[in-house]
Amino acid sequence: MTISEENYLKVIYHLSLVSPKGVNTNAIAGMLDTKASSVTDMLKKLAEKDVVTYKKYQGVSLTNNGLLQAKKIVRRHRLWEVFLVEKLQFTWDEVHEIAEELEHIKSEKLINSLDAYLDFPAFDPHGDPIPNEKGEIKKQEKQLLSEMPTGVVCKCVGVKDSSADFLQYLDKQKITLGSEIKILEKETFDELIKVEVDAKEVILSNKIAVNLYVQ
Amino acid sequence: MTISEENYLKVIYHLSLVSPKGVNTNAIAGMLDTKASSVTDMLKKLAEKDVVTYKKYQGVSLTNNGLLQAKKIVRRHRLWEVFLVEKLQFTWDEVHEIAEELEHIKSEKLINSLDAYLDFPAFDPHGDPIPNEKGEIKKQEKQLLSEMPTGVVCKCVGVKDSSADFLQYLDKQKITLGSEIKILEKETFDELIKVEVDAKEVILSNKIAVNLYVQ
DNA sequence: AATTAAATTTAGACAAAACTAAAAATATTT
DNA sequence: AAATATTTTTAGTTTTGTCTAAATTTAATT
Numbered sequence: 001m002t003i004s005e006e007n008y009l010k011v012i013y014h015l016s017l018v019s020p021k022g023v024n025t026n027a028i029a030g031m032l033d034t035k036a037s038s039v040t041d042m043l044k045k046l047a048e049k050d051v052v053t054y055k056k057y058q059g060v061s062l063t064n065n066g067l068l069q070a071k072k073i074v075r076r077h078r079l080w081e082v083f084l085v086e087k088l089q090f091t092w093d094e095v096h097e098i099a100e101e102l103e104h105i106k107s108e109k110l111i112n113s114l115d116a117y118l119d120f121p122a123f124d125p126h127g128d129p130i131p132n133e134k135g136e137i138k139k140q141e142k143q144l145l146s147e148m149p150t151g152v153v154c155k156c157v158g159v160k161d162s163s164a165d166f167l168q169y170l171d172k173q174k175i176t177l178g179s180e181i182k183i184l185e186k187e188t189f190d191e192l193i194k195v196e197v198d199a200k201e202v203i204l205s206n207k208i209a210v211n212l213y214v215q
Numbered sequence: 216m217t218i219s220e221e222n223y224l225k226v227i228y229h230l231s232l233v234s235p236k237g238v239n240t241n242a243i244a245g246m247l248d249t250k251a252s253s254v255t256d257m258l259k260k261l262a263e264k265d266v267v268t269y270k271k272y273q274g275v276s277l278t279n280n281g282l283l284q285a286k287k288i289v290r291r292h293r294l295w296e297v298f299l300v301e302k303l304q305f306t307w308d309e310v311h312e313i314a315e316e317l318e319h320i321k322s323e324k325l326i327n328s329l330d331a332y333l334d335f336p337a338f339d340p341h342g343d344p345i346p347n348e349k350g351e352i353k354k355q356e357k358q359l360l361s362e363m364p365t366g367v368v369c370k371c372v373g374v375k376d377s378s379a380d381f382l383q384y385l386d387k388q389k390i391t392l393g394s395e396i397k398i399l400e401k402e403t404f405d406e407l408i409k410v411e412v413d414a415k416e417v418i419l420s421n422k423i424a425v426n427l428y429v430q
Numbered sequence: 431a432a433t434t435a436a437a438t439t440t441a442g443a444c445a446a447a448a449c450t451a452a453a454a455a456t457a458t459t460t
Numbered sequence: 461a462a463a464t465a466t467t468t469t470t471a472g473t474t475t476t477g478t479c480t481a482a483a484t485t486t487a488a489t490t
Contacts, residue, residue: 024468025467025468034447036467039468057467098322101320102317106316110303113304114303117302117303249479251438252480253479272484432490434489434490436486438483438486443480449474450473450474452470453471455468455469457467
């Protein structure tokens with residue numbers, strides 16, 4: 001598998017978690033910053049290789065084999081992210097770009113040794129689950145901050161949007177993985193949420209609340 | 216720079232250490248397992264980019280810029296090798312292939328963090344020097360085992376041939392980086408060398424002796 | 431010095447992965 | 461249901477890095 005093919009597989013995997021009944025050509029093009037016609041070409045090739053099932057105009061889905069391959073790529077990506085944060089002191093907003101490259105290094109021995117070296121982490125620095133060697137994923141129950149009722153104390157366990165911009169904004173508010181968040185007040189009119197983090201009161205917009213997973 | 220261009224630069228660098236007055240097209244083709252015509256094409260492109268000076272039929276050499284680039288690639292390669300051996304328990308014969316891939320990950324921050332994490336190693340697992348951030352290389356004085364006189368005790372500090380086959384052969388003889396080697400007898404007729412390693416007598420062929428650096 | 435051999439370059443072609451522009455299929459409106 | 465809009469596919473190019481085969485230059489021999 002080429003790097004390009006791997007990137008397609010990965011994107012199809014992520015999109016199929018949201019739309020399990022078939023992923024759109026355009027959606028893939030959007031994620032990969034390429035053109036729909038290029039996607040069509042690649043889908044044919046991937047179908048040839050039996051990693052996706054593809055019918056003209058009907059979108060694609062992963063085959064069992066394709067799913068396993070995709071999980072391996074995600075596994076590599078997330079393990080490297082853990083490495084960068086835990087061992088090389090990167091912050092959670094810096095790791096994605098580099099992991100995009102590292103994820104394509106394919107040695108099984110490398111990735112399993114890395115996994116052991118990191119003590120078999122179940123989640124990456126953004127709270128996303130890391131598939132194990134067999135592709136099994138430990139599901140974590142989590143809810144969006146926006147869905148939590150007033151008064152409760154919850155813990156930040158992940159982000160939906162893991163863009164550097166969002167993560168840096170969270171840093172500015174002293175919110176990070178594991179932060180305790182107490183919901184003080186929810187304003188129904190403009191959906192602002194007043195919370196307490198680090199013994200300080202903070203106002204969070206809805207845009208933040210719908211992108212923050214808590215438990 | 217593409218991966219392919221980096222591979223050419225790296226090979227030209229290694230070859231220019233042996234033939235500083237210009238590297239042959241054929242030599243490059245041999246190292247990269249490609250054809251001379253492909254090399255010619257690439258040399259033109261690299262000359263365009265000012266990383267090599269190239270004159271038809273005269274071979275190539277690196278420009279100052281090209282030399283720095285090449286050293287960066289070598290630096291990355293060797294740092295990853297140290298990482299694999301020191302942190303992930305790889306053996307010295309397993310690391311080259313994987314480092315061939317890892318060397319193309321280009322984040323400066325990544326490589327400098329890795330360097331610090333590994334405590335700024337000066338040599339890789341085969342005894343080859345690791346350029347620092349500025350491209351400076353710490354030279355180590357070393358001689359081939361074949362050049363040492365009878366009677367002396369020396370220490371293995373590197374290998375000239377770092378192929379897996381050779382390294383595994385050395386492992387079988389219990390010779391590794393840092394091994395003390397006492398030269399007991401040199402046979403002039405067939406150039407076999409009797410040495411003592413690990414309190415055991417071993418006979419080494421000339422092929423071994425001309426590929427083992429000692430101090 | 432002429433001839434042969436070896437190394438190198440040119441010319442033309444190919445595969446991968448992208449693109450543009452146009453055509454076809456599906457969805458959505460009116 | 462017809463018209464329009466959107467999505468997807470096809471057809472034909474482009475770029476990168478490779479190849480083969482032929483031509484050219486340099487090196488080695490006789």
